[in-house]
Amino acid sequence: MHQRTYLRARRRIVYVVVGFLSLLIGCLVIFPIFYAFCTSFMSASELTSWPPKLLPERFTYLDNYRAVLTKTKMPRFMFNSLVLAGGGTLLRLVTASLAAFSFSFYEYRGRNALFFLILGSMMIPGDAVVISNYVNVSRMGLMDTYLGLIVVYGVSATNVFMMRQYMRTLPTALRDASLIDGCSDMRFFLHVVLPCATPVLFSVGISSFVNLWNAYIWPLLITNREEMRVVQVGVTMLSTEDDPAYGRVMAAVSLILVPSILVFVLFQRRIVSGITTGSVKG
Structure with missing residues (x-):
């Protein structure tokens, strides 16, 4: 009896400590x-x-937001970031889903070696390949272009791994039934696999978009014209030695x-569902 009381008290203490540390x-962070x-x-005097x-x-003092949206190129920077995030996310979804489909439903020589090679690339820091990229x-003449911004983000080893782990949970009977019905591989991929993989597609897409x-380092290197800068680079251009413009910088950060x-607020459940869906194969 005393042992149970002690364990309960100890468990409550652990919960309180963990809760306090989490808070x-x-x-x-917040x-x-x-x-x-x-x-x-805040105004300059504040x-x-x-x-x-x-x-x-x-909280009705909006001069900083008006200045950011009308007197700077922040709207253009936000559009460039939207193109980068949207285009890169779409390209990642296409490459990751096709690669995962190949690793999950095809048998060919070197399949596992190629997959582990892709996993090995996750251990290479992104900054290590910036110069070669x-x-x-x-050399391809893609400086100051949207394609140059997006192309290096087209493939993500993490996304391939997540998609592959989920597709391996799909029963092989689905593909056997589709072959019997005369369904081609691409049709099976588009009409069966992708609809079933909606949770992990959402998770991969949302994390990639964010x-x-x-992104900062690559857009900073690949763009020379101010019109091609993204928000993370553009916000650093709002402040100068003569005019720190703290209010405008903070307004731009808030918009970013x-x-x-x-x-994350709207799709939190889908993110968690996509991450945990393929964690157990049954």
Whole structure:
């Protein structure tokens, strides 16, 4: 009896400690975002006041947002990021689903070796291949083009792995039945496999979109013209030594965060479902 009471008390203490640590970490993560959002509504006098203010005098001060949207090229930067994120995500979905379909439903020599080679590429840091990618894209004449921005993001080993793990859970009887009915491989892929893989497609697509929306290093290297910059690069151009423009920078940061936050809030369940769907094969 005393042993059970001790275990219950110990379990409650663990839950309380874990809950407190989770809350603390959550606050540490959210606070910079909250502070940036509040700062975006502050005037220049509020930003330079002492002691510093956490909350603005009023949340109806929109001059910083008007300046960002009308006096800078931030709308153009956001359009470029949307093209990069949307095009790169679509290309990743196509390549990952086709590769996963090949690894899951075809038998050929070197299949496993090729798959492990793709997995091995996950251990190579992305920065290690930036120079070679830059040289290749430059030789192809794709500098300052949308294709040059997107092409290096067309394949993701992580996405191939996730899609392959899910497709391996599909029963082989589906393909046998489709062959008996005279269904071609491509038709089986489009009309049977992809509809069944909707959860993992959503998860892969959403994570890819957010990652590409936040891309910085490659867009910085591949674009020279200001009109081709993306938001992550463009926001650094709003501040200068003569004019730090903290209010405008924070307003731009708040606008940049909106797509990522909306995606995760609206599709949180689909993301979790897609990640866990192929984790167990039964």
